[in-house]
Amino acid sequence: MRAQSNPLLLKWYNAFMRLSNRALSPLVQHASDVHLPLRGECRAGQVYLVGAGSGDAELLTLKAARLLRQADAVVYDRLVGDDVLALIPHRSERYYVGKARGHHSVPQAEIGELMVKLAREGKSVVRLKGGDPSVFARMGEELDALAAAQIPAAIVPGITAASAAAASMGIPLTDRGHAQQLRFVTAQLCREDGTPDWTSLARKDETLVFYMGLSKVSAICQGLRQAGLPDEWPIMLVANASQPEQQSLVASLASMPEKLAAHPLPSPCLIVVGSVVQRVATTPVALASEFISPQEITP
Known part of the structure; x- marks a missing residue:
């Protein structure tokens, strides 16, 4: 009979485990005693x-x-x-x-x-x-x-905003059922022709992450819709990812410009486009940083 199925046995089992932990604790190295493997020094002139x-x-x-x-x-x-x-x-x-x-x-x-x-x-x-x-x-x-x-x-190297934003919202950037590719794009439109190749970006099997694009949300939504992505395709904005003042906004390509106008977000802001965004409302995980309580507005 399993101890968990009998209240008396469960009581004795828990008492035994407590005594065992106390007996073994002197033999276990505490986290405060662990020395992290930091080595090296800043070199002069480098x-x-x-x-x-x-x-x-x-x-x-x-x-x-x-x-x-x-x-x-x-x-x-x-x-x-x-x-x-x-x-x-x-x-x-x-x-x-x-x-x-x-x-x-x-x-x-x-x-x-x-x-x-x-x-x-x-x-x-x-x-x-x-x-x-x-x-x-x-x-x-x-x-x-x-x-x-x-x-x-x-x-x-450091943790880039895309990783921080996805982690803080509890979603993956790639997923076998949603996106097999991941693309980082600058939203500054600084290319010679001034316009991204929307046709190459409008794919349903990948996640797009636009950096520095808060002022270009309307152009991004319009460009992707005209290139073939459906109006209801998910998009998410995350401002100040991983910080206490983090805020997020989730909507569709068609509705995001209006929602952003109604609920302005501060800069810096990251834009995530793809079906992985659908997991924001369904993934039962804690936020990456315990102190964050992001303001999230869904469709």
Whole structure:
């Protein structure tokens, strides 16, 4: 007979387990006693292009946290969270070079010159970029500037906004029953012809993630509908993914522009298009960050 089927046996079983745990506890290494495998140090005269992740300091990589604690100088962007910046020691020099839509506080060329100058002064430099430095973050331009000056560089990846947004909403970016492909797209429409190839993007077997597209939601919805996606195709907006002020809006391609006008979202905002969005209302999982209570508006 199983102990769980008899109240008396269950009582004795639970008592036995408690005694066993107490007896074995001295032999078990506690989490506070575990030393994380952090090694290395910031090298003088080198620049580290570090991903700050989505803003939640607990989603920062261990390597990124170590470099922030060791660097002589930190050059950081607008989208780096305050909790992440709090990891920088007071002794370290800080340089803010953030950009907002339509306003660049420091031109890109000057950012490159600043990193080169600091490195040539013999300082270890962390170039701290929101999300992952290799995803729509001008990392290539900064690597070119460092290479031209013969400054050694290293790249430390971070959690990109797409991963953070999907995790915080409890959905996958890919799923065998929904999407076998995943595509990241910049919504800035900066190509020479100024318009994405909507026909190639309007597929039902993939998930589309548009970065920096809050002001272009109407154009995205219209372009995908005209290219063949149905009016009822799901779309989700997530602002400030993984942060306490996270907000989300779920609708269809046809209804999203009107819903966004009625319920404006702040920037930065990520756009997810695809049938995986349908899982937002059906997936019974906790949010990735315990402190987040996103405002969600469904169709």
